[in-house]
Amino acid sequence: MNIQPKIRGFICTTAHPTGCMQHVAEQIQTVKQTLSLPNGPKKVLIIGASTGYGLASRIASAFGANAKTIGVFFEKPAEGKRTASAGWYNSAAFERKAMEAGLYAKSINGDAFSDNVKAKTIQLIEQDWDGEVDLVVYSVASPRRVHPKTGEVYNSVLKPIGQPYTSKTVDVMTGVVSEITLEPASQLEIDHTIKVMGGEDWEMWLDALLKANVLAKGVKTIAYSYIGPSLTYPIYREGAIGQAKAHLEATAKTLTQKLQSLQGEAFVSVNKALVTQASAAIPVVPLYISLLYKIMKEHHLHEGCIEQICRLFKERLYANTPVIVDENGLIRLDDWEMKSEIQDKISAIWPTLSAENIETMTDLKGYRHEFHRLFGFDMSGVNYSEEVDPNENVPSLALEPCL
Numbered sequence: 001m002n003i004q005p006k007i008r009g010f011i012c013t014t015a016h017p018t019g020c021m022q023h024v025a026e027q028i029q030t031v032k033q034t035l036s037l038p039n040g041p042k043k044v045l046i047i048g049a050s051t052g053y054g055l056a057s058r059i060a061s062a063f064g065a066n067a068k069t070i071g072v073f074f075e076k077p078a079e080g081k082r083t084a085s086a087g088w089y090n091s092a093a094f095e096r097k098a099m100e101a102g103l104y105a106k107s108i109n110g111d112a113f114s115d116n117v118k119a120k121t122i123q124l125i126e127q128d129w130d131g132e133v134d135l136v137v138y139s140v141a142s143p144r145r146v147h148p149k150t151g152e153v154y155n156s157v158l159k160p161i162g163q164p165y166t167s168k169t170v171d172v173m174t175g176v177v178s179e180i181t182l183e184p185a186s187q188l189e190i191d192h193t194i195k196v197m198g199g200e201d202w203e204m205w206l207d208a209l210l211k212a213n214v215l216a217k218g219v220k221t222i223a224y225s226y227i228g229p230s231l232t233y234p235i236y237r238e239g240a241i242g243q244a245k246a247h248l249e250a251t252a253k254t255l256t257q258k259l260q261s262l263q264g265e266a267f268v269s270v271n272k273a274l275v276t277q278a279s280a281a282i283p284v285v286p287l288y289i290s291l292l293y294k295i296m297k298e299h300h301l302h303e304g305c306i307e308q309i310c311r312l313f314k315e316r317l318y319a320n321t322p323v324i325v326d327e328n329g330l331i332r333l334d335d336w337e338m339k340s341e342i343q344d345k346i347s348a349i350w351p352t353l354s355a356e357n358i359e360t361m362t363d364l365k366g367y368r369h370e371f372h373r374l375f376g377f378d379m380s381g382v383n384y385s386e387e388v389d390p391n392e393n394v395p396s397l398a399l400e401p402c403l
């Protein structure tokens with residue numbers, strides 16, 4: 001099959017197995033060059049492990065600390081004329097590379113919000129690892145959650161709170177800049193967004209892992225958040241998603257208390273805005289990211305997911321010193337994004353952006369390139385005119401049905 005990108009709005013409905021393999025291989029290479037953690041984690045559970053920050057966390061654990069990993073994600077294998085999802089190919093590639101390196105890697109494909117997937121994961125940890133998980137990464141980004149106890153379906157929204165929000169936005173593929181107005185979220189929509197992207201499911205995971213007695217002494221758990229500049233506050237930090245992130249951050253404190261008997265700790269790391277499947281869906285944010293990339297590249301401060309997570313492991317989580325946090329207890333990996341020399345330039349340029357100057361004033365080209373790479377396209381060294389078999393197996397899932 002010849003596989004080309006098919007972009008619909010902010011998603012690409014195809015993915016390329018060879019390109020995804022290459023993307024994973026490049027991230028492994030970065031880790032090998034920058035991270036060596038003899039005192040790092042040994043048995044790592046990553047929930048949301050197949051793309052973006054979760055995949056980077058899995059790669060950093062395995063190839064930077066020689067850790068065994070179990071990855072949980074919700075991805076689709078190829079079917080008929082449909083390619084698999086990028087996260088499926090990434091996970092197939094990751095497991096192959098881990099196997100070649102003699103590293104244990106198994107995956108669970110299913111709904112992380114469900115009791116069933118939690119039980120299945122714990123069963124695997126008991127069977128293969130005899131417990132002793134020493135790092136739990138929670139990196140799920142989802143628009144929807146079915147509550148495991150009530151069956152209620154929650155949908156998250158990307159809306160401001162209190163009043164409508166009007167801003168510039170860009171269609172990243174065409175470069176058309178326009179103005180959009182987003183109506184405020186209702187209280188019900190805010191509550192639902194908190195149910196999906198807040199900390200309740202993270203806490204349910206830790207409760208289940210604690211109850212099963214599979215966590216090691218000194219266990220760490222981490223989830224990822226975002227704050228960003230005042231420019232995006234109405235849609236992000238002060239919007240419905242920001243309420244969910246505030247809930248996630250508060251959950252870390254609850255979890256640290258629950259982990260006291262194991263001398264464990266829970267953290268939230270505030271990461272940099274980056275092109276991922278999740279961030280592409282947020283109005284206004286892709287335009288901000290295009291400008292951010294341009295300025296951070298000019299200052300030689302640009303990082304991708306893998307560089308961010310390498311810095312997280314090396315300089316924060318496993319630095320052999322108390323973990324550096326801000327006055328609110330948060331790890332700040334967005335420190336470079338938030339530097340005044342970066343944000344001052346963004347504030348100065350933002351009002352001048354238009355369809356005429358967008359390609360020169362921002363790194364829209366770099367945004368598009370990164371977006372294509374998420375799905376295994378635009379990778380150097382891959383011949384996209386060649387036929388390729390879309391039916392790639394994730395080795396550890398080959399005999400397992402999807403949950």
Ligand SMILES: NC(=O)c1ccc[n+]([C@@H]2O[C@H](COP(=O)([O-])OP(=O)(O)OC[C@H]3O[C@@H](n4cnc5c(N)ncnc54)[C@H](O)[C@@H]3O)[C@@H](O)[C@H]2O)c1
Pocket residue numbers: 047048049050051052053054055072073074075087110111112113139140141142224225226270271272273274275276277278279
């Ligand atoms: N991208 C950014 O700019 C950015 C910045 C800071 C923080 N974050 C945060 O990082 C976290 C991860 O986001 P990302 O951008 O890497 O997202 P992503 O879309 O790349 O990854 C999401 C992951 O969640 C998994 N997933 C989704 N629904 C699931 C379900 N029901 N069951 C199991 N797995 C499921 C997917 O399979 C995938 O592995 C989020 O909390 C996000 O808010 C992202």
